[in-house]
Amino acid sequence: MIIAIDGPAAAGKGTLARRIAKEFDFAYLDTGALYRAVGLSLLKQGIAPTDEAAAEAASAALDMALMDDPALRAEATGSAASQVAAMPKVRANLLDFQKNFALNPPDGAPGAVLDGRDIGTVVCPDADLKLFVTASAEVRAERRLKEMQERGIAADFDAILADVKARDERDMGRKDAPLKPAEDAHLLDTSNLDIDAVFLRAAAFVKERL
Secondary structure (H helix, E strand, O other), X not given: OEEEEEOOOOOOHHHHHHHHXXXXXXXXXXXXXXXXXXXXXXXXXXXXOXXXXXXXXXXXXXXXXXXXXXXXXXXXXXXXXXXXXXXXXXXXXXXXXXXXHHHOOHHHOOOEEEEEOOHHHHHXXXXXXXXXXXXXXXXXXXXXXXXXXXOOOOOOHHHHHHHHHHHHHHHHHOOOOOOOOOOXXXXXXXXXXXXXXXXXXXXXXXXXXX
């Protein structure tokens, strides 16, 4: 069984995807982390995330050790990931990895949960279940601010909100695999819902398919 979960930054799709994977013993892949790893690779080399040739090379020889690097979750890494994700050759290099994970979940898992920006539309258009998780930009910025403060990182709400909106614009406006709900996706707006309520709704959809 393949479950595709898409949505913008800080909508809660990663938390939901991990919880569903744990509940049903499915394998989980945070596809955004793959793009973050490419962006982080460039930042560590002092290369601008706008350098397409360097980004293509980094995505072709993905350093999986970066997936465990604490800097992977930094705001600068997220911004870099959004920039390299707009590059068609980077997307093409990472597409095969994602498709293979979905079709052949590791450790013999009975299914796979993938979250990202284009899982239901491009990576797994034939997924058994598609969810699109969203929330207002203001709510998502507030969540990101709280998350950073809990990690002891100084942050400014207005700056985070501006970054969230800029990333939305990049993700939705790119020519290659723009962020949008698949036509057959279930929409989950988490603006006024806590994670338990969102999980219960999503789990009900999974059980229907099972």
